[in-house]
Amino acid sequence: MVVTVRSSATGVASAAVAVPFISTNTAEALMLGLATGPVCIASCGPVVLPWMLVQPQGVRVHARQMTLFLGARLVGYLLFASLIWMAGAAIARTWGEQTWMVGAVQVLLAGGLLIYAAGWPHAHCAMAQSEPPGLVQIGAAPAEPPRPRPTGAVALGFLTGINLCPPFLVAGVRVAQLPSLANALAFFALFFLGTAVWFMPLLSLSVVRRTPSFLTVARMAAVLLACWYGFSGASLLIEKAIYG
Amino acid sequence: MASAAILHPKRRPPPFRTVGRSVLLTLPIALWALLMFTPTLRSPGLNHHIGAAAAVLFMTLLFFLMMRTGKTFRWRRYFFVALGFLFPVGFIASLIHLRGSMSISLEHMLGGDTPFCHMVIPMILIPAALTRTVIFPGSILPTATNPHSVAVMIGLWLALTLVLGKAWCSYACFFGGIEEGFAALPKHIRIRKIDPRLRLVPWALLIAVAVLSAALFEPVYCMWLCPFKAVTEFPAVTGVKTAIQMGIFVALFVGLVVVLPFLTKKRTQCGFFCPFGAFQSLFNKINLFEIRFDRTKCVDCTLCQTACPTMALSAESIREGKTLLNCMKCGACVDSCKKHAAVWHLKGTPVAVKPERARLLFLYGAWALATMLGGSIIANSLATILGFLPIR
Amino acid sequence: MHKRLLAVLAYVGAALSLIVAACTPFVLMGAFSEAVARTGVHVDAVYSGGTIARTVMRDGYQIDVYRPVQPHALQNVDPFVQIAFRPAASLPRRFNTELDLDGDGRPDVRVSLVMPRNPRARPSGEVVALSEAYRSFRMPESEVGFSELIAQSNGAVLVRIPVNQPSAGR
Structure with missing residues (x-):
């Protein structure tokens, strides 16, 4: 495989040489992902949990949504890996201190959760058409599990993918030291895989029976968590605007 | 309260039990109360003697009246409101004695001097289970400066939950009495229409604070949302953040604990906000005691629904002969039912066959623990108040 | 049946x-x-300071050096090392001392403290890092936080010295 290699001395991408795609970094990336997965769950839990709870019941629906979510999260990871590899390790260190970035992502996550709380992703699904907002289902339950729109899962997955949690930044610092872009991408993909394992138990939420009350509680929880993300994000942005 | 006696004041119902039988049934509680307060009565300090004696008499008298009249809610309310209003008095006085202020400073957090309160329990469970870490600036074992340690409060909670289930909120919570007091003040309900979805808010709040506390490794509810911080302790206001926190505490206290209970005659904080209450509701599933409805007697008058302080009854649940999960067994529905359709029930036994036996079994456990926890708080607070009075 | x-x-x-x-x-x-x-x-080490690694005896008082505390990844607190001077009542009004925090035999920080007359007030003072692993600060000029403080609690003077993080973090 031919990839661009950056000179360790100048940091400039300059030569095209052949390097093995899989290296000893593979195990390191996977282990880092597995080891820091609980922190990822803790970091993304306040977004993922209410989002999963407002999904209609059914393993297939949840598996599809989770796949979309994780796929978008992977895209966010790879984008970050490319950026770090090109710009150098310094960006991973300074990015963590970019409060405006953290604040903006949190505000966007708050928006995403509010949209879910309002029931928009299910606006065109069978269940939503058969029930008034949030409370009582009228008529027979739909035979097929409703299929929510993929946009929400993709948006939340991508936003959590670029949400700067500590394990993410640790992996970022490591990526900057790798000799090639391919290695950097592979490192982050495997790191992602390690963390993604920890999200699988959340699929068990798909079997929890969705009563109208349950959905209302899930939406309320999404609103409350959106309030927290909004408050936290806005505080960071205001702090940045005032104190620089 | 819409009891028969109040609806028809001229027609006085006959006593439920004779004085003799009531005294006999009260005797175990009287002895228990004496046992609980013997150490206080033996220790020096007149104020403490008076406080303890008053608590023994108060708790015994109320139990006697429960036995004599057959009413539960009516007499429990006196205890609960007294507990709610006296707890902050004793607590604030002890804070001022120990710290010189109601606010908690960094130094007290470092020293593990923050009293652990039951509200924190749902937030500490996930981090404690995963990392054996308690995310609260208290101490595990009781100390001279902090007797309300994590272990003691967890033990109390476990015991009371086993015996009472969600009835913790009617017999043990030292905060709920404040709003029950404000709800008892007006004669008429000013706001009748309450969206039933509001009773789902505590569940949402429970999910949100449990997840956020586990993620941020700090007790989010205590730091941002607890209305009772306004009358107990709060972080010292040192900047914008702590000022916002204090503003939220005061606003929630005034709104949910004072104004709305007065307007609705409901325990609005307990019914529509408290995440600990929602958490405690889960234990109603394993608790042996409950309130049921005898459908052969029920005339769907909805008096019980009106009386219920936390909207734990719906038309559907009554039709099914049950309460909702958030029933805190205060007995308001049983007291208000003119047809005796609402009854105390021991799970596993036939409904409405021996309801008084179920009530007695429940009340002995509940009142014993209420005397131990609430009674001692009342005694201490009375002693504190007496200490402030210019008498010897 | x-x-x-x-x-x-x-x-x-x-x-x-x-x-x-x-x-x-x-x-x-x-x-x-x-x-x-x-x-x-156990109570979170961010509040309790963690566990004592070793104790240094001085004239009339002792210094407990705690193990470094690495907060939970998402906690908004930097890693720190706590040292406790106890009993606070036996401490001289002004003093300074060099301390080995990591047990390698070389001093890592110099702590200078000025004890207040009011036993409830915060002492003032300065921590000068002699090793790159730690950060210097001065009280009351610096902002007090869980990872950077000089305070009196339960009869001891607590000093928390922030540890420089080797990798990126928030």
């Missing part, structure tokens, strides 16, 4: 719950509390 058995079990359960209620006050402060402590549950 089934109903009868259920009823018997219910009454047994009710009796057991009464026994639990009766036993509660007698086991709570002693046996139960000790059992909880034995499970290894």
Whole structure:
């Protein structure tokens, strides 16, 4: 495989040489992902949990949504890996201190959760058409599990993918030291895989029976968590605007 | 309260039990109360003697009246409101004695001097289970400066939950009495229409604070949302953040604990906000005691629904002969039912066959623990108040 | 028969719950509390300061050097090392001392403290890092936080020295 290699001395991408795609970094990336997965769950839990709870019941629906979510999260990871590899390790260190970035992502996550709380992703699904907002289902339950729109899962997955949690930044610092872009991408993909394992138990939420009350509680929880993300994000942005 | 006696004041119902039988049934509680307060009565300090004696008499008298009249809610309310209003008095006085202020400073957090309160329990469970870490600036074992340690409060909670289930909120919570007091003040309900979805808010709040506390490794509810911080302790206001926190505490206290209970005659904080209450509701599933409805007697008058302080009854649940999960067994529905359709029930036994036996079994456990926890708080607070009075 | 058995079990359960209620006050402060402590549950080291690594005896007082505390990844607190001078009442009004925090035999920080006359007030002082692993600060000029403070608590003067993080973090 031919990839661009950056000179360790100048940091400039300059030569095209052949390097093995899989290296000893593979195990390191996977282990880092597995080891820091609980922190990822803790970091993304306040977004993922209410989002999963407002999904209609059914393993297939949840598996599809989770796949979309994780796929978008992977895209966010790879984008970050490319950026770090090109710009150098310094960006991973300074990015963590970019409060405006953290604040903006949190505000966007708050928006995403509010949209879910309002029931928009299910606006065109069978269940939503058969029930008034949030409370009582009228008529027979739909035979097929409703299929929510993929946009929400993709948006939340991508936003959590670029949400700067500590394990993410640790992996970022490591990526900057790798000799090639391919290695950097592979490192982050495997790191992602390690963390993604920890999200699988959340699929068990798909079997929890969705009563109208349950959905209302899930939406309320999404609103409350959106309030927290909004408050936290806005505080960071205001702090940045005032104190620089 | 819409009891028969109040609806028809001229027609006085006959006593439920004779004085003799009531005294006999009260005797175990009287002895228990004496046992609980013997150490206080033996220790020096007149104020403490008076406080303890008053608590023994108060708790015994109320139990006697429960036995004599057959009413539960009516007499429990006196205890609960007294507990709610006296707890902050004793607590604030002890804070001022120990710290010189109601606010908690960094130094007290470092020293593990923050009293652990039951509200924190749902937030500490996930981090404690995963990392054996308690995310609260208290101490595990009781100390001279902090007797309300994590272990003691967890033990109390476990015991009371086993015996009472969600009835913790009617017999043990030292905060709920404040709003029950404000709800008892007006004669008429000013706001009748309450969206039933509001009773789902505590569940949402429970999910949100449990997840956020586990993620941020700090007790989010205590730091941002607890209305009772306004009358107990709060972080010292040192900047914008702590000022916002204090503003939220005061606003929630005034709104949910004072104004709305007065307007609705409901325990609005307990019914529509408290995440600990929602958490405690889960234990109603394993608790042996409950309130049921005898459908052969029920005339769907909805008096019980009106009386219920936390909207734990719906038309559907009554039709099914049950309460909702958030029933805190205060007995308001049983007291208000003119047809005796609402009854105390021991799970596993036939409904409405021996309801008084179920009530007695429940009340002995509940009142014993209420005397131990609430009674001692009342005694201490009375002693504190007496200490402030210019008498010897 | 089934109903009868259920009823018997219910009454047994009710009796057991009464026994639990009766036993509660007698086991709570002693046996139960000790059992909880034995499970290894502990207060978060961000509040407690963690565990003591070693104690240095000085003239009339002792210095407890704690193990470094690495906060939970998402906690908004930097890693720190706590040192405790106790008893606070025996400390000189002004003093400074060099301390080895990591046990390698070389001093890592120089701590200078000025004790207030009011035992409840915060001491002022300065921590000068002699090793790159630690950060210097001055009180009351610096902002007090869980990872950077000089305070009096439970009869001891606590000093928390922030540790420089080797990798990126928030």
